[in-house]
Amino acid sequence: MYTSTKMTLPDLTGPRKLYLAVMGALHPDHLWACTKLRPVLPKKARAVFDALGVTGKITLTQASLFAPTDVTLALEGLGGMAGGFHVHELPALPQRDPGVSHCSATKGHYNPYGVDVATSPEPGLGAHDQYELGDLSGKHGMLLGLEDAQATVTDHNLPLFGPRSVLGRGLVIHKAEGARWVCANLRPTTPQIRAAVTFRYPLVGEMIFEQEADDPHSDTSVLVTYLVYSDGSRNTTGDHRWHVHLHPPGRDFYNWTKRCVSAGPRYNPFKVR
Structure with missing residues (x-):
């Protein structure tokens, strides 16, 4: 943790933008990374x-x-x-x-x-x-x-x-x-953006996503409502893996051998491996 007695941050909510850069230790002119400074509101x-x-x-x-x-x-x-x-x-x-x-x-x-x-x-x-x-x-x-x-x-x-x-x-x-x-x-108390997904087969239920409307960096909350099996194959819906995928699903959610293949790969815009 570092403390500066000389640095004064300007109003980051105004038109002026500041960026933090990380430079190389052996090559000071080499820029390793940079990112925008943003205010953290209560x-x-x-x-x-x-x-x-x-x-x-x-x-x-x-x-x-x-x-x-x-x-x-x-x-x-x-x-x-x-x-x-x-x-x-x-x-x-x-x-x-x-x-x-x-x-x-x-x-x-x-x-x-x-x-x-x-x-x-x-x-x-x-x-x-x-x-x-x-x-x-x-x-x-x-x-x-x-x-x-x-x-x-x-x-x-x-x-x-x-x-x-x-x-x-x-x-x-x-x-x-x-x-x-x-x-x-x-x-x-701030305006929120909400998105929901509804499952109809073989699981029935809903998941609701919520995030501050004016801050894309804010936390996203996820509420999983009661999930049940509509086909009666199981009594419990716990321990499932779940992901956001790239494409909208087609009607293959009815196909028990190739279910939801149409949704494509997992959504991974930052190419995390």
């Missing part, structure tokens, strides 16, 4: 609640990959009934059946590092890495007895950047006795 996500009398939002803000995340709670209508609150693995889907909570489809607490919850300290008493990454009430304290919640806390283990980002995942507020109560999804 990321913000917001979960908006409006169900069962609970209204308000929880907002997450992270300045960069190396910065902690600020968590701001502005909730009303808790009525002293809330307990813990956590980021879960999956987003909450729209409610389909009356009386059935749509929070049940979010799976368990988001725990990419496999923290053993039996070893976690009591809520609010331990270091942030001693709890599941999504265990917000473990890291910052429970909502027990609160009519409303207005607070801002700093979380050192809640990324909005990178492969373990919580963007797009469901945030669930539990009742004091532990049952899931209300939930909302942590949605980015």
Whole structure:
């Protein structure tokens, strides 16, 4: 890591562009590589609640990959009934059946590092890495007895950047006795581009891709919805390899011996070997 006391970066969002070049050690005139300097903007996500009398939002803000995340709670209508609150693995889907909570489809607490919850300290008493990454009430304290919640806390283990980002995942507020109560999804506050693929045979299901509309260098999130076999050949759809290929598929997805040959090779624009 290097630090310069003389270099001042200009406004990289303006018309002026800067480039970083790597020169040869033995031949200073030889240019090994160069790339454009680009600004890294803060990321913000917001979960908006409006169900069962609970209204308000929880907002997450992270300045960069190396910065902690600020968590701001502005909730009303808790009525002293809330307990813990956590980021879960999956987003909450729209409610389909009356009386059935749509929070049940979010799976368990988001725990990419496999923290053993039996070893976690009591809520609010331990270091942030001693709890599941999504265990917000473990890291910052429970909502027990609160009519409303207005607070801002700093979380050192809640990324909005990178492969373990919580963007797009469901945030669930539990009742004091532990049952899931209300939930909302942590949605980015910037415009997004979305693409989806739909499988019809022999797998049935959908994958949804999402990325910031104004930043082609930003992370892309991929949501794999429930995949099932329409031909009844198997009961589980796990452990499949999956790739983006070069061409649109033809009708050979019906051909069980040469399925999807029409899609061509894997998409590899940078010629990675």
